[in-house]
Amino acid sequence: MTRRRDLKITTIGAGYVGLVTGVCFSDFGYDVTCVDKNARKIEQLNAGEMPIFEDGLEALVKRNLREGRLYFTTDLAAAMPDTDVVFIGVGTPQAEDGSADLQYVMAAARELAPLLDGFTVIAIKSTVPVGTGDKVEALIREIAPEADFAVVSNPEFLREGAAISDFKDPDRVIIGTNNDKARDVMARLYRPFSALGPPIVFTDRRTSELLKYAANAFLATKISFINEIADLCEAVGANVTDLAFGMGLDDRIGSKYLAPGPGYGGSCFPKDTLALLDIAEKAGAQARIVEQVVNVNDTRKRSMASKVIDLCGGSVSGMTVAMLGLAFKPDTDDVRETPAFPIIENLQRAGATVRAFDPAAMAESKPHLTDVTYCSDAYDCAAGADVIVLATEWSHFAALDFHRLGEQMAAKRFADLRNVYRPEDVRRYGFEYVSIGRP
Ligand code: NAD
Numbered sequence: 543m544t545r546r547r548d549l550k551i552t553t554i555g556a557g558y559v560g561l562v563t564g565v566c567f568s569d570f571g572y573d574v575t576c577v578d579k580n581a582r583k584i585e586q587l588n589a590g591e592m593p594i595f596e597d598g599l600e601a602l603v604k605r606n607l608r609e610g611r612l613y614f615t616t617d618l619a620a621a622m623p624d625t626d627v628v629f630i631g632v633g634t635p636q637a638e639d640g641s642a643d644l645q646y647v648m649a650a651a652r653e654l655a656p657l658l659d660g661f662t663v664i665a666i667k668s669t670v671p672v673g674t675g676d677k678v679e680a681l682i683r684e685i686a687p688e689a690d691f692a693v694v695s696n697p698e699f700l701r702e703g704a705a706i707s708d709f710k711d712p713d714r715v716i717i718g719t720n721n722d723k724a725r726d727v728m729a730r731l732y733r734p735f736s737a738l739g740p741p742i743v744f745t746d747r748r749t750s751e752l753l754k755y756a757a758n759a760f761l762a763t764k765i766s767f768i769n770e771i772a773d774l775c776e777a778v779g780a781n782v783t784d785l786a787f788g789m790g791l792d793d794r795i796g797s798k799y800l801a802p803g804p805g806y807g808g809s810c811f812p813k814d815t816l817a818l819l820d821i822a823e824k825a826g827a828q829a830r831i832v833e834q835v836v837n838v839n840d841t842r843k844r845s846m847a848s849k850v851i852d853l854c855g856g857s858v859s860g861m862t863v864a865m866l867g868l869a870f871k872p873d874t875d876d877v878r879e880t881p882a883f884p885i886i887e888n889l890q891r892a893g894a895t896v897r898a899f900d901p902a903a904m905a906e907s908k909p910h911l912t913d914v915t916y917c918s919d920a921y922d923c924a925a926g927a928d929v930i931v932l933a934t935e936w937s938h939f940a941a942l943d944f945h946r947l948g949e950q951m952a953a954k955r956f957a958d959l960r961n962v963y964r965p966e967d968v969r970r971y972g973f974e975y976v977s978i979g980r981p
């Protein structure tokens with residue numbers, strides 16, 4: 543990769559978004575410094591160790607460190623000189639009232655303000671409520687009245703587990719600014735993305751801020767919709783897999799985000815849908831659809847255990863459950879808002895003993911769960927179990943040996959909460975089998 547000296551980048555925050563942003567831009571040839579307050583994280587990254595589980599990240603970090611255009615530090619003052627674009631990629635967690643907690647974003651703005659030197663674009667990548675750009679701008683202006691800067695909204699749409707490819711090959715890039723100089727800098731920055739280039743949508747800052755919430759809420763809506771339709775399929779004897787396939791072939795609907803399951807989790811959909819409700823309420827606007835999406839999902843996550851209990855004949859008291867998958871989705875060790883946790887807790891409450899295996903998320907799960915036995919693989923997990931619950935569709939669970947599983951279980955039952963298998967392929971081995979929305 544050639545060295546691209548024309549723009550220098552700093553990211554504040556080296557989490558999923560800040561780190562992936564920094565690493566990918568450095569891989570395009572820019573000089574990038576990722577700054578994080580977490581000294582342990584920076585130490586790890588400088589040693590080429592990854593603080594997060596993300597396919598392909600390690601190779602990119604090592605290459606760009608080696609080639610001398612990627613730096614990690616805790617020292618923002620050392621990173622800022624000559625920076626053209628500083629990305630704010632810190633967390634915006636859910637506050638108690640459901641709103642987005644902006645303390646980390648405002649702290650980052652406060653820290654960078656006195657360090658501004660020459661025209662600098664401050665690009666907010668964190669997901670932030672409408673008007674945050676205005677607040678950040680006002681704060682910086684107050685601290686550094688003479689500084690030459692523009693605050694831009696540049697929301698991020700990457701998914702965990704596919705972060706590098708999502709970042710490098712996005713469906714679109716959204717840039718919210720009314721400042722022409724900032725617009726030119728951002729257009730230059732995103733130029734090397736691909737031969738054809740993703741569409742770059744320029745809009746105003748508020749629209750860009752709201753667009754991110756609207757996109758996540760819409761995807762969450764598709765999921766809650768298909769989950770309710772899956773329940774309807776069960777009630778009327780229809781098959782949601784065929785139904786979703788048939789629906790998705792309509793270009794106006796699209797096939798993505800129509801996979802039914804135990805409810806959406808993760809670090810974004812749950813908090814961002816709640817934050818959208820808070821934004822609407824504060825603006826005096828209605829967001830009734832999103833309100834119901836949140837309700838449907840919460841109820842679903844809590845009620846999934848009853849599907850397992852029904853499969854076990856109405857009670858799991860004294861039984862052993864083998865839980866396959868703890869992460870909120872495959873290819874990540876992230877367990878934030880994972881549906882696996884309420885399922886486990888409700889089964890334990892109903893008297894079950896829980897064994898669990900996840901290829902990546904067991905260490906992350908331990909602080910959140912009690913009385914769970916962690917296993918070395920799916921077969922170890924199934925030993926002595928009365929029922930297997932497949933909660934996360936890791937590829938590790940896509941070709942299980944049902945003969946081997948059945949041999950070590952106390953009873954052959956399989957609750958496939960991600961519709962990984964065809965019912966007849968599991969029942970053939972003598973298993974009682976349930977899935978989502980299929981006869
Ligand atoms: P994260 O918690 O993984 O990382 C945030 C990092 O910022 C942490 O390492 C923290 O130590 C650091 N930090 C906080 N304050 C700092 C400061 N003042 N200076 C330096 N470092 C600081 O968070 P994330 O998952 O990367 O999310 C960041 C933002 O991006 C959120 O607003 C989130 O909603 C949004 N987002 C996340 C994803 C995702 O898949 N995780 C996708 C799109 C958007």
Ligand code: UDX
Nearest residue numbers: 698699700701702799800801803806807808810870871
């Ligand atoms: C999401 C957004 O997709 C991404 O654009 C945003 O930047 C961050 O939030 P992420 O949380 O990493 O990404 O995962 P995603 O793949 O979108 O899945 C979210 C949840 O929805 C998972 O729990 C997943 O299992 C669930 N899901 C997804 C379904 O239940 N069905 C589907 O069809 C798709």
